[in-house]
Amino acid sequence: MPTTSVRPGLTAPAGVVVGGVLAVVAALVGVTVSGAAGATDLLDPGAVVRWGSPVVTVLAELSAAVTLGALLLAAAVLPRGSGRRASDGRAWPSATAVAGTAAGAWTLLAVADLVLTYARVAGTRLDAEGFGPQLGLFATSISLGRTLAGVVACAAVATVLALLATGPRSAALAAVPALTGFVLWAQTGHASGDTNHELAVGAMVLHLVGAALWIGGLATIALVAHRLGDDLRATVSRWSPVAAWSLAAVAGSGLVNSALRTGGLDDLSTPYGRLLVAKVVLTAGLALLGLAHRRSVIPRLGPTASGRAPALFWRLAAVELALMGAVSGVAAALGSTEPPVEQQQTGDLTPAEIVTGHPLPPSPRPDLWLTSFRWDVLLAAGCLAAVVVYTRWALRLRARGDRWPVARTLSAVTGLVLLAWVTSGGPAVYGHVLFSAHMIQHMIMVMVVPIFLALSAPVTLAARALPVRHDGSRGPREWLLGLVHSRWAGFWAHPVVAAVNFAGSMIAFYYTPAFEYALRWQVGHLLMVAHFTLAGYLFVNALVGIDPGPDRPAFPIRLVLLFGTMVFHAFFGVALVTQESLLVPEWFGLLGRPWGPSALADQRDGGAIAWGISELPMLALAIGIALAWTKDDERTAKRLDRAADRDGDAELVAYNAMLARMAGASQDGSPERATEVRSPRAPG
Structure with missing residues (x-):
């Protein structure tokens, strides 16, 4: 049965919606378990800020993920309906529309995140007197505020460029500010104050971008599923390696982040540790679903596949999207929960730590050059x-x-x-x-x-x-x-x-x-x-x-x-x-x-x-x-020898003929003489 005869129905888009709902629920449950949303006796920003901040954060991250995933599909994955191979390419314009819509939502949510973050950091309510001017000062003069304002600017630029995209090049151009926004995001939260700042920020960049491509790519495929038709197999086959690399980036960077923020197995019993274990379990489940896609479902996609293969694909995709939402919610809760390992440098700092952020290494020796x-x-x-x-x-x-x-x-x-x-x-x-x-x-x-x-x-x-x-x-x-x-x-x-x-x-x-x-x-x-x-x-x-x-x-x-x-x-x-x-x-x-x-x-x-x-x-x-x-x-030299063997030294013969003509022309008594040149390959 042709693939085009099997419609994904509401399964795929429903998976996106369910994933978003589960993300919000998981974020709320996470901050409840960790106590991060609890009221404080001093400088309490209010329930709206305490409960709204993780919700806005997770929705902003999901919107940004869909933006980046859709732009990647438009730039390097989706067929465009031209060329020698049959393809209708109807899904390509839908992908850029998804990217533009998601980027617009990201922009609004990034603004809300900036406002709620300031209220939470400053410990002030949204209706407090002078909140607006103080927020402006935060966004222009404080490092965290400038970073979050930069995220807003990146999301806004990505929105405009995504809506104007007409081909792979313009889609790739729109992905540049989106990626920049993730880089800025990586410098906030726990990574901003980590004692090993460069390692933490680098790991967070890998983590955020890997998760965004993984989640956003599958979500976009689900949202444009009704237009894929016979392009489904090519799209999924091309996206599968991206998902595999994204999983490797998420797993590796997650391991680094966990090592930086936990001191051992005992810390897994803390609120932060329990959330971390939940995230690891859910990510492992996603990896197993991805393996099922790669080995069992993708080879069966195509115009000659049975009708059950696409249906199985969409069911697995819906479950995978739901799990992705849950993982995103737990990740947002982790970002709001204090890790068991102190992230700020304490005590008297040495000059080297003040300037470079790292302790001064010992005097260099050859072995240290190789082992440090x-x-x-x-x-x-x-x-x-x-x-x-x-x-x-x-x-x-x-x-x-x-x-x-x-x-x-x-x-x-x-x-x-x-x-x-x-x-x-x-x-x-x-x-x-x-x-x-x-x-x-x-x-x-x-x-x-x-x-x-x-x-x-x-x-x-x-x-x-x-x-x-x-x-x-x-x-x-x-x-x-x-x-x-x-x-x-x-x-x-x-x-x-x-x-x-x-x-x-x-x-x-x-x-x-x-x-x-x-x-x-x-x-x-x-x-x-x-x-x-x-x-x-x-x-x-x-x-x-x-x-x-x-x-x-x-x-x-x-x-x-x-x-x-x-x-x-x-x-x-x-x-x-x-x-x-x-x-x-x-x-x-x-x-x-x-x-x-x-x-x-x-x-x-x-x-x-x-x-x-x-x-x-x-x-x-x-x-x-x-x-x-x-x-x-x-x-x-070898090329000239082979040419001489083929044409009998035609070039040399022509040269000698020219010399002969010059000699004949000089027989009127001119002192000029022409001497025949013999091939170095000729005998005698």
Whole structure:
């Protein structure tokens, strides 16, 4: 029976409604059990605030989740009804309508969340005198208020862009402010005051975005189910890997958050611990339902499937949405409940803790460089995911009989492991307090890691391993190749521009406020890692890379670009060695280190490191260019020999004929003579 003959009826949308109701109920039950909604003797904001805050929070999170999930489906999942493959694409406009409606609801709920949060934090009733002006001061002058106001702005912008979306590109553009809103959200609640702030915020970003894609994607599929028709199988098959990755992000980040906020098994008996156990159990149930979808239901979807398969799918989807709502409600209650582990730093703080937020590490030793870790969960998770994806792509090529060099896979794994180490291991720990250690971290990140990544040819592998879409949608392959062949990529990947960016970015970074921003704020640190790693990759790929890009210059020009950057690095290192003032003195000059050289002497050591450590990778690149030049000459000679064998040295014969004509023309007594050229391959 065709899939189009089996309608989901009210099952799927009803699952969305039931999920929302269960979310509210679970949030109310959770704060009741934990006592978070109980009245206080001092500065009580009133019952409306105490009970309304968790309800508004969970509804805002669900609206934001549907917004992000619907935009993801519109940008990279749903067929659009064009292309060679049959597809009506009727669900695509509905997805953008769902995104716009959900984003509008998110905007209103974010405003309510801002108001209730201020009332709860300030301990003032909504009808208190002067509430409005105080709320304005909170939203403009207090960090938490500015963050929540930023969420409101992101939701409003996402609303407008979602309603104006007409294709995958505009849908992806609308997802940018939505994602920004989740990043801002991650900096509130327990994560804002956690003693390990960067780890907590990074884990919360993963948790919120993973949950949003998981919940919002399935909810949107349910809401546009009546328009999917024969697109159901393609939609669900494409969304299933997203759900799997979302589950991994939620589970991994949840484990990190739990470890930060509970001290052991005994804490599971506290109100916070009981809510945490309930959330874990419900999430496990969701994982089992997702596994049932993936193994039993999705393979049976399609035009030739029996009528029972779609019905089973929608019933499982409805139950899954209901459980998602319950999990969201418990999560909102957790956010309102005080964890058993103290989240604020107490006691007398050291200068290092005041400046960096972390205790000063011990004096560096070789073993500590290898064994010290301060995990950057976003970058570490990204590197792990990249290793898994790259390996799966290589295995996919091998399974279908295509060859992919093992050396490239090993190069990719080496580069990604090295990147994870320099951003979470010893270079990250000591790079936060020593400029010299920071320079080691920077040089490895910008000059060593990109060599391994460029030689692994990730773009080439992706282009060969990822499936091609024929229904008008843009999958990962289409997005990647569209970016690679875009004007922006062509400009920044141009060898000269890549070399200037590779060298000049160091001046723009270290001698502007960007360096201090990267030290103080996690977003700045992530932007630094992304920029310099990408700049290094583009430069290396222009010299010795395999991936597609603009036409590479002749080998002599490549050597000139390489030696030019070497000279620049030398001048940069010398400038640091001879500099008499500190970079970011409010940071490196106020740490109170009892060990190691002075801050200025350490900065000079960093300049020497920038000068010296860059020589080895540059030498390796020079050798690589020389070898590639030699191989290119050999290939050219072999090609000319094969052409000569095919046409009997036609080019040489034509050249000798030209010389003969010149000789005949000079027989009038001119001193010019023409000598026949013999092929080096001819005998005698």
